[in-house]
Amino acid sequence: MPDNPTATKYTWDAMPVEQVTDQLSRRLITGDKMMLAHVYLKKGTIVPLHQHHNEQITYILEGALRFWIGSEDAEPIVVGVGEVLHIPGNVWHKAEAIEDTLDVDIFSPPRQDWLDKSDDYLRLK
Amino acid sequence: MPDNPTATKYTWDAMPVEQVTDQLSRRLITGDKMMLAHVYLKKGTIVPLHQHHNEQITYILEGALRFWIGSEDAEPIVVGVGEVLHIPGNVWHKAEAIEDTLDVDIFSPPRQDWLDKSDDYLRLK
Numbered sequence: 001m002p003d004n005p006t007a008t009k010y011t012w013d014a015m016p017v018e019q020v021t022d023q024l025s026r027r028l029i030t031g032d033k034m035m036l037a038h039v040y041l042k043k044g045t046i047v048p049l050h051q052h053h054n055e056q057i058t059y060i061l062e063g064a065l066r067f068w069i070g071s072e073d074a075e076p077i078v079v080g081v082g083e084v085l086h087i088p089g090n091v092w093h094k095a096e097a098i099e100d101t102l103d104v105d106i107f108s109p110p111r112q113d114w115l116d117k118s119d120d121y122l123r124l125k
Numbered sequence: 126m127p128d129n130p131t132a133t134k135y136t137w138d139a140m141p142v143e144q145v146t147d148q149l150s151r152r153l154i155t156g157d158k159m160m161l162a163h164v165y166l167k168k169g170t171i172v173p174l175h176q177h178h179n180e181q182i183t184y185i186l187e188g189a190l191r192f193w194i195g196s197e198d199a200e201p202i203v204v205g206v207g208e209v210l211h212i213p214g215n216v217w218h219k220a221e222a223i224e225d226t227l228d229v230d231i232f233s234p235p236r237q238d239w240l241d242k243s244d245d246y247l248r249l250k
Contacts, residue, residue, distance in 0.1 A: 006195070006216070012208070033158070055156055088131075093132065104229075106231055108156075
């Protein structure tokens, strides 16, 4: 038997929104081995170059993000509606919201730094 | 350094569709620790009671699924657009498409039975 033998239903619109900065907010669904997030970025938001051991899948539902992978000098990759970016663990990446964006981020394992709010790279400007 | 130090971009519409049955088809994006799937179910599709060790997150983008968790006698749970169902590993579940549905399924680890097509529970009627 798993620790939690039951399924849990979530409704995004009914979940509290964490306002991380003026420009970026999010909702989190945290499982055992993975985390599903709604990340809301206003046009112009910069997510500074950072990395984490967590594997990341970014699925864009609204808007578009421009990514730089490996370094800030890399050729940018634009990920728009209906597109997905897979970022292996430990890979450096930076992002910019080209439009107001709803980004579905999936991580494995869950982002402990998002849960305990030690994600300073997002909070400092 | 990870095995694959680069990010990979996917466009759902450009990806091949695997037609699993007349009623169910899918597209898969497979990472290291997780898999992201688009599952397309026609109204009336039944996914028979089954379980797997993989943790599952089901996010409905179009349509709706009715789930039975634990057994076929359980009280059904309807998951519609903008809703998410978290199913821990090893939990039995059955589903029925109440409408034509686009279901985003996320698994950790990736579903090896989906990759090697040994997922007979989906294929046998």
